[in-house]
Amino acid sequence: MSIKEKGAVKADNPVVAYMKRNGGIIIGFFILATIIQINTPQFLTSKNIISVLRQISTNLYCASAITMILIAGGIDLSIGAVTSLSSVVVSTFMVNYGFPIPLAILVALAVGAMVGFLNGTIIYKTGLPPFIVTYSLQSICQGIAYVWTGAQPIRLTDQNFIFLGAGYAFGVIPMPLIYLGVILVFVWYILNRTKLGRHIYAVGGNEKAAEFSGVNIRKVRWFVYIFSGIMAALAGVVLSARMYSGQPAVGAGGEMDAIAAVVLGGTSMGGGRGSIGGTIIGALLIGILNNGLNLAGIDSYWQMVAKGAIILIAVYVDFVKQGNKLRK
Amino acid sequence: MEPRLLEMNGIQKYFPGVHALDDVHLDLLSGEVHALLGENGAGKSTLIKVLGGIYAKDGGEIIINGQKAEINSVKDAERYGISIIHQEIVLVPEMTIADNIFLGKETGPAANIDRAGMLKKTQELLDSFDMGLSAGAKVSSLNIAQQQMVEIIRATFGEARIIVMDEPTSSLSDKEVDALFDTVKKLTAQGIGIIYISHRMSELDIIADRVSVYRDGKYVATKKVKETTTDELVALMVGREVGNYYNRTYNECKETVLEVRGLTNKNVKNVSFTLKKGEILGFAGLVGAGRTETMRAIFGIDPIESGEILIDGNRVEIHSTQDAMDAGIGLVPESRREEGIFPAMSIKFNETIKVLTEFIGGFRVNAQRENEIADKYMKELSVRAPGTYTLVGNLSGGNQQKVVIASWLATKPRILILDEPTRGIDIGAKTEIYAIMNELAKNGVSIIMVSSELPEIIGMSDRVIVMRSGEISGELERSEATQVNIMKNAVNI
Numbered sequence: 001m002s003i004k005e006k007g008a009v010k011a012d013n014p015v016v017a018y019m020k021r022n023g024g025i026i027i028g029f030f031i032l033a034t035i036i037q038i039n040t041p042q043f044l045t046s047k048n049i050i051s052v053l054r055q056i057s058t059n060l061y062c063a064s065a066i067t068m069i070l071i072a073g074g075i076d077l078s079i080g081a082v083t084s085l086s087s088v089v090v091s092t093f094m095v096n097y098g099f100p101i102p103l104a105i106l107v108a109l110a111v112g113a114m115v116g117f118l119n120g121t122i123i124y125k126t127g128l129p130p131f132i133v134t135y136s137l138q139s140i141c142q143g144i145a146y147v148w149t150g151a152q153p154i155r156l157t158d159q160n161f162i163f164l165g166a167g168y169a170f171g172v173i174p175m176p177l178i179y180l181g182v183i184l185v186f187v188w189y190i191l192n193r194t195k196l197g198r199h200i201y202a203v204g205g206n207e208k209a210a211e212f213s214g215v216n217i218r219k220v221r222w223f224v225y226i227f228s229g230i231m232a233a234l235a236g237v238v239l240s241a242r243m244y245s246g247q248p249a250v251g252a253g254g255e256m257d258a259i260a261a262v263v264l265g266g267t268s269m270g271g272g273r274g275s276i277g278g279t280i281i282g283a284l285l286i287g288i289l290n291n292g293l294n295l296a297g298i299d300s301y302w303q304m305v306a307k308g309a310i311i312l313i314a315v316y317v318d319f320v321k322q323g324n325k326l327r328k
Numbered sequence: 329m330e331p332r333l334l335e336m337n338g339i340q341k342y343f344p345g346v347h348a349l350d351d352v353h354l355d356l357l358s359g360e361v362h363a364l365l366g367e368n369g370a371g372k373s374t375l376i377k378v379l380g381g382i383y384a385k386d387g388g389e390i391i392i393n394g395q396k397a398e399i400n401s402v403k404d405a406e407r408y409g410i411s412i413i414h415q416e417i418v419l420v421p422e423m424t425i426a427d428n429i430f431l432g433k434e435t436g437p438a439a440n441i442d443r444a445g446m447l448k449k450t451q452e453l454l455d456s457f458d459m460g461l462s463a464g465a466k467v468s469s470l471n472i473a474q475q476q477m478v479e480i481i482r483a484t485f486g487e488a489r490i491i492v493m494d495e496p497t498s499s500l501s502d503k504e505v506d507a508l509f510d511t512v513k514k515l516t517a518q519g520i521g522i523i524y525i526s527h528r529m530s531e532l533d534i535i536a537d538r539v540s541v542y543r544d545g546k547y548v549a550t551k552k553v554k555e556t557t558t559d560e561l562v563a564l565m566v567g568r569e570v571g572n573y574y575n576r577t578y579n580e581c582k583e584t585v586l587e588v589r590g591l592t593n594k595n596v597k598n599v600s601f602t603l604k605k606g607e608i609l610g611f612a613g614l615v616g617a618g619r620t621e622t623m624r625a626i627f628g629i630d631p632i633e634s635g636e637i638l639i640d641g642n643r644v645e646i647h648s649t650q651d652a653m654d655a656g657i658g659l660v661p662e663s664r665r666e667e668g669i670f671p672a673m674s675i676k677f678n679e680t681i682k683v684l685t686e687f688i689g690g691f692r693v694n695a696q697r698e699n700e701i702a703d704k705y706m707k708e709l710s711v712r713a714p715g716t717y718t719l720v721g722n723l724s725g726g727n728q729q730k731v732v733i734a735s736w737l738a739t740k741p742r743i744l745i746l747d748e749p750t751r752g753i754d755i756g757a758k759t760e761i762y763a764i765m766n767e768l769a770k771n772g773v774s775i776i777m778v779s780s781e782l783p784e785i786i787g788m789s790d791r792v793i794v795m796r797s798g799e800i801s802g803e804l805e806r807s808e809a810t811q812v813n814i815m816k817n818a819v820n821i
Contacts, residue, residue, distance in 0.1 A: 193693055
């Protein structure tokens with residue numbers, strides 16, 4: 001009896017493992033960075049780099065959550081709308097109802113958690129595809145955000161709140177990056193160091209086998225969707241602060257940017273496979289692509305075309321690579 | 329003597345690793361009902377699929393009306409007047425009866441089909457069967473028996489000369505069965521030949537003229553129904569030597585570990601049995617008899633409507649697989665790929681997923697402990713792979729099964745349920761799995777083995793429980809557990 005060794009993944013040290021898993025996209029990232037640098041030398045300046053990092057941070061909040069959801073075999077399309085709704089909630093509670101900043105933020109995060117709870121519960125109870133359930137919630141949340149504000153932005157003037165999105169810690173590190181650091185460590189910890197993390201992989205790898213293994217599938221769903229709702233809401237809070245206003249459409253399309261980063265990072269749409277490290281590099285790649293095209297003065301509509309093409313190519317390459325790994 | 333409608337001679341069919349049909353014969357006369365008998369896996373379905381053009385034969389000849397026939401597709405089979413009514417109803421529920429009957433053979437121009445004509449013709453057909461139905465009614469509004477009749481009308485409409493019915497009565501009530509038999513008589517009166525597959529031997533006397541028996545992919549014999557007996561047929565069905573690769577060492581089993589009382593849910597009725605320490609309890613029966621469903625209920629997958637489960641004499645509540653595991657129960661599921669393995673994950677992940685708390689806790693993963701567990705069970709079950717990092721999807725079926733069993737042994741279960749533990753795996757791995765079961769029983773683990781392979785049931789079990797139609801139909805001690813006794817309880821005689 002011969003057993004093919006093709007699919008074998010040896011236990012390497014973490015850096016080597018990371019390079020192996022994400023090698024393709026890391027190479028792509030450096031090629032792209034080099035091209036941009038040659039064309040626009042202001043790319044590699046600390047000011048520009050910090051600006052790129054600040055821009056991608058809110059996308060990465062959502063992308064970290066989407067990483068876990070995709071690994072667990074789900075999808076969440078409600079993210080962008082929750083971001084918008086949260087922006088509206090945090091602003092109205094501060095401006096119209098006079099809530100103190102921490103309480104207003106807490107309300108916004110609770111609304112996000114609530115949407116996530118609804119997503120998870122409806123998917124579990126009805127057995128409807130996550131795509132449909134979260135798409136419906138997207139429409140509902142976006143609708144509420146518009147109705148609530150009459151589609152008008154809400155101006156924010158409280159400098160303490162604005163600091164949370166637009167300020168710098170120690171005068172150099174943008175505040176959104178601080179939160180991002182905490183979130184990334186948390187997600188990495190959950191996925192790699194906890195029972196829950198293994199269960200997330202198990203549910204996405206084979207839901208029935210997970211049930212037969214005593215995994216509480218409902219709990220896993222709840223966790224990933226509630227976390228996703230909270231992350232989307234946090235993105236809404238941070239974006240409001242950065243833009244001095246509550247914007248009922250600020251998150252539009254946010255779910256697609258997040259999914260793009262996650263998929264670029266090698267996480268499988270089919271579930272069971274993926275990593276937060278991959279998602280970081282995926283989000284960075286999209287970030288410098290947008291930045292490079294901006295610096296080169298290329299029209300933002302062309303940026304959309306470029307983004308689509310790059311995602312298609314990168315995911316296809318990964319797909320072919322994975323296809324060779326696992327004989328079906 | 330009636331003319332021969334169909335003759336199948338020396339039919340051969342190979343699947344990877346399996347000789348599914350070996351020199352199989354069947355002949356069918358005009359106006360005859362010819363029953364096919366055999367255990368699950370005897371080759372009946374494969375033979376029918378060869379006839380229907382679903383499988384290509386690897387040898388032999390098919391002769392229809394005295395002429396050699398080339399059947400390479402379902403369309404070919406239809407052209408030869410062969411029509412198959414499958415066990416599952418394959419109508420389109422949201423279309424009308426007429427649409428279903430004419431599906432794929434619509435009349436009139438393609439862009440403007442002749443709706444009125446098809447409705448009229450369908451109504452004539454329905455009336456000729458005294459169906460009392462309207463041709464424009466949606467199939468979804470009919471009951472199962474009526475749907476079955478629509479299937480039959482669709483099969484017979486047109487130029488069908490040979491009709492195959494695969495377990496047509498399995499979902500029908502007695503009254504509906506009578507109606508079906510009337511239809512069969514009408515069809516045979518027109519000279520149509522019917523091949524009839526059923527596990528209900530009691531039906532054969534009423535409906536069949538001749539019966540052919542198959543076993544392990546081979547043709548055994550053809551008998552006239554009037555000239556044979558049930559006992560003779562059962563003996564023909566099971567008459568084979570039991571291999572001696574089981575090497576079972578029996579233990580004395582006294583202590584009752586598990587007791588199930590009156591277990592009832594949507595699939596099973598009033599199931600009661602006991603399991604003793606160190607015992608291997610075989611669950612025999614035909615596919616669909618409710619064995620897997622019983623195990624699913626005990627393991628907390630399907631909800632229980634009434635009845636109770638006692639472990640060591642204490643009642644336990646099992647509402648989830650986690651509850652079952654907490655009670656010391658493990659279950660190796662029937663369909664390995666769908667329910668057993670995580671194919672894209674490593675052997676290590678698969679072996680340890682049920683015992684994560686043994687090495688994950690606090691703020692760290694104890695990788696050393698994790699590797700110990702994975703290595704230990706990989707070695708203990710001699711899983712053949714380069715290492716515990718190998719992806720399970722790349723292993724052979726036998727090794728995948730060993731990984732699933734390993735993952736359960738890691739939980740140190742007191743009760744291990746094995747559902748079709750050796751299905752689809754080669755004889756070498758089978759023998760290894762039997763040895764593991766024997767070893768477990770010796771060490772005091774109680775085992776329930778659901779199996780459709782009689783030699784395995786007889787070779788491995790201390791006791792055998794037989795199920796039929798969701799109920800327990802017999803319990804046999806090791807001394808009584810012969811193939812004939814088991815089959816008698818498994819089929820409706």
